[in-house]
Amino acid sequence: MSARRIFARPARLAAIAPYLWMVLFFLVPFGFVLKISLSQTAIAQPPYTPVFDFSEGRAALAAAFAQLSFDNFRLLVQDNLYILSYLRSLVVAVTSTLILLLIGYPIAYGMARLPQRWQAVAMMLVIVPFWTSFLIRIYAWINILQHDGLLNQVLLTLHIVSAPVVWLSTDSAMYLGIVYSYLPFMILPLYATLSKMDASLLEAAGDLGASPRQAFWLVTFPLSLPGVGAGALLCFIPIVGEFVIPDLLAGSNSLMIGQTLWLEFFTNKDWPVASAAAVALLLLLVPPLVLYDRLQRRQLEANR
Amino acid sequence: MPLLRIEGVAKSFGNFRAVDKLSLDIRAGEFFALLGPSGCGKTTLLRMLAGFETPDEGRILLGGNDIAQVLPHERPVNMMFQNYALFPHLSVRDNIAFGLKRAGMARKDIATRVAEMVALVKLEGLEKRKPDQLSGGQRQRVALARSLARRPQVLLLDEPLAALDKKLREGTQGELMELQRRLGMTFIIVTHDQEEAMTMAGRIGVMDAGRLVQVATPRNLYEAPASRWIAEFVGDINLFSGQVTARDRGRLTVTTTEAGTLAVSELWPPVTKEAVSVAIRPEKVKLSRRAPATDAGASQAINRLEGAVIDVNYLGGITSYRVKLESGAVVRSSMANTARLDVDAYLAGQRVVAWFTADDCLVLEQ
Numbered sequence: 021m022s023a024r025r026i027f028a029r030p031a032r033l034a035a036i037a038p039y040l041w042m043v044l045f046f047l048v049p050f051g052f053v054l055k056i057s058l059s060q061t062a063i064a065q066p067p068y069t070p071v072f073d074f075s076e077g078r079a080a081l082a083a084a085f086a087q088l089s090f091d092n093f094r095l096l097v098q099d100n101l102y103i104l105s106y107l108r109s110l111v112v113a114v115t116s117t118l119i120l121l122l123i124g125y126p127i128a129y130g131m132a133r134l135p136q137r138w139q140a141v142a143m144m145l146v147i148v149p150f151w152t153s154f155l156i157r158i159y160a161w162i163n164i165l166q167h168d169g170l171l172n173q174v175l176l177t178l179h180i181v182s183a184p185v186v187w188l189s190t191d192s193a194m195y196l197g198i199v200y201s202y203l204p205f206m207i208l209p210l211y212a213t214l215s216k217m218d219a220s221l222l223e224a225a226g227d228l229g230a231s232p233r234q235a236f237w238l239v240t241f242p243l244s245l246p247g248v249g250a251g252a253l254l255c256f257i258p259i260v261g262e263f264v265i266p267d268l269l270a271g272s273n274s275l276m277i278g279q280t281l282w283l284e285f286f287t288n289k290d291w292p293v294a295s296a297a298a299v300a301l302l303l304l305l306v307p308p309l310v311l312y313d314r315l316q317r318r319q320l321e322a323n324r
Numbered sequence: 325m326p327l328l329r330i331e332g333v334a335k336s337f338g339n340f341r342a343v344d345k346l347s348l349d350i351r352a353g354e355f356f357a358l359l360g361p362s363g364c365g366k367t368t369l370l371r372m373l374a375g376f377e378t379p380d381e382g383r384i385l386l387g388g389n390d391i392a393q394v395l396p397h398e399r400p401v402n403m404m405f406q407n408y409a410l411f412p413h414l415s416v417r418d419n420i421a422f423g424l425k426r427a428g429m430a431r432k433d434i435a436t437r438v439a440e441m442v443a444l445v446k447l448e449g450l451e452k453r454k455p456d457q458l459s460g461g462q463r464q465r466v467a468l469a470r471s472l473a474r475r476p477q478v479l480l481l482d483e484p485l486a487a488l489d490k491k492l493r494e495g496t497q498g499e500l501m502e503l504q505r506r507l508g509m510t511f512i513i514v515t516h517d518q519e520e521a522m523t524m525a526g527r528i529g530v531m532d533a534g535r536l537v538q539v540a541t542p543r544n545l546y547e548a549p550a551s552r553w554i555a556e557f558v559g560d561i562n563l564f565s566g567q568v569t570a571r572d573r574g575r576l577t578v579t580t581t582e583a584g585t586l587a588v589s590e591l592w593p594p595v596t597k598e599a600v601s602v603a604i605r606p607e608k609v610k611l612s613r614r615a616p617a618t619d620a621g622a623s624q625a626i627n628r629l630e631g632a633v634i635d636v637n638y639l640g641g642i643t644s645y646r647v648k649l650e651s652g653a654v655v656r657s658s659m660a661n662t663a664r665l666d667v668d669a670y671l672a673g674q675r676v677v678a679w680f681t682a683d684d685c686l687v688l689e690q
Contacts, residue, residue, distance in 0.1 A: 218409065225422070226376075227376075228422050229397045229426030230397055239411060243413055
């Protein structure tokens with residue numbers, strides 16, 4: 021066996037590994053969900069028909085296959101409950117991402133301009149909350165926001181309000197929770213691009229007559245766009261499907277698609293409709309994912 | 325009144341005194357080089373001229389106005405950066421137009437000026453390229469065009485050729501000089517490369533530890549360095565320390581331990597100390613098989629040092645020799661290879677006389 025072959029084989033295996041992972045943990049489960057989304061609900065175990073039984077021969081399998089239909093997807097379009105959920109998810113995700121950008125950019129910018137040794141400390145401070153369970157942190161917020169919680173106590177003591185304010189079960193509380201939870205995902209990619217930026221570019225801009233403000237908008241900001249894109253998509257995509265934060269902090273009058281999914285699965289026990297909603301959500305998320313991939317590729321090429 | 329007057333400028337970073345009460349005048353239209361080893365403060369001085377650093381004390385007068393505290397974007401001065409600092413997201417054209425747009429120039433005039441600059445640095449056809457699609461030499465030209473586009477009163481160049489390879493560097497040196505002459509602009513270049521400074525600049529300011537130790541034309545800097553340190557920093561030199569033992573009508577006799585008694589012509593101002601160094605450039609040390617018979621000109625004293633050649637380095641244009649004297653000291657000599665075939669070339673081990681005239685020596689205080 022030639023030396024080239026010995027090295028070629030593990031290399032080829034390594035290249036296959038991510039695809040294998042995708043097939044095993046994404047495509048196969050997605051196939052199941054897709055199949056359920058084309059089935060009908062039934063009071064049975066499992067709660068849908070048809071069930072493919074490979075032991076009953078080809079004819080039975082073909083008959084089961086014929087029962088599959090797009091009825092559930094039709095329902096998604098007809099009942100505005102789903103469309104409203106999708107829209108709310110999009111609105112919440114876009115709004116949250118914009119707020120995250122407005123808060124995260126100055127923080128990342130400030131971090132990148134700190135002296136080197138303080139940058140490491142600032143980085144730690146951004147990451148430290150991850151050491152506590154996400155759920156516990158959200159429950160802590162409930163504690164702070166509740167009727168006799170810390171926030172209302174402070175506001176009352178400082179005489180900013182005369183009666184306790186209702187914070188919990190409002191959109192404000194939900195946005196607060198989302199922004200709080202996703203801020204590190206916005207800051208880190210922004211910090212990564214901003215800290216790499218060549219300081220002499222800003223000096224050059226100043227030298228050529230740009231005020232510090234112009235230098236920021238003409239040089240720093242355009243050069244940080246890959247970081248803005250990465251941070252925005254890293255936040256936007258999971259926020260669209262967010263379930264826990266709106267469920268715990270927002271009111272129950274309008275639902276995000278994650279909550280609707282949960283209701284269909286566990287309260288209504290309508291697996292096929294829930295699966296259809298999940299498939300539709302995935303299709304909704306694919307365009308931003310492709311966009312993210314493109315952006316990353318362009319950044320890689322730019323850094324060549 | 326010079327175009328640029330630097331008056332007692334000082335700058336410290338913490339305890340490090342980068343520039344120490346430095347004063348310097350630069351005339352309009354001059355090509356001036358700041359030369360010094362790394363860490364001597366030359367870049368800090370340049371950055372103070374550009375406005376990226378603020379002097380702790382002193383004044384910087386440009387055309388009579390103190391600009392020491394003026395922000396970089398409000399100075400009629402431009403800088404070409406060592407790493408070029410081209411904006412990677414902008415095309416060649418937009419990089420060059422950047423400063424013009426900030427100056428509020430009309431769109432039509434910007435287009436004209438950019439075209440003019442592109443032609444000046446010979447980048448026609450590359451206007452739409454991004455910096456990462458250019459070669460090192462092309463990037464250097466874009467940086468130059470960008471810094472010249474605003475027609476600054478003074479152009480500052482921070483090691484502008486350091487990133488180019490030797491061949492390209494030599495060609496670019498000539499182009500920079502030609503450009504400066506044609507535009508009649510004042511150029512201040514910072515470099516650690518003495519050959520580069522001597523090639524391009526009309527005057528050179530040598531810096532050491534934050535101070536300007538000598539300002540002179542390239543020839544004066546080389547032939548009449550103000551101190552032993554400068555003599556060693558600029559070019560090669562042989563140095564012999566000794567004592568002045570006799571003084572007679574501009575002729576000193578210096579007794580050295582390494583090279584015996586040497587006759588040296590005294591320069592102005594005369595040395596005041598007894599302990600001196602006699603310095604002689606290698607190309608002024610001639611070698612011969614026998615001592616030259618007598619002084620050619622009656623007044624020319626000739627110093628003769630006997631020794632043996634220890635190594636020969638053929639460098640193409642010149643050959644450099646190292647000759648070991650009886651005292652153990654080594655004298656370097658370099659001779660131009662004026663003929664293609666040299667039957668008289670010296671070989672290692674050969675006994676020779678190294679000789680030089682009193683006028684070719686320098687006497688420097690220790």
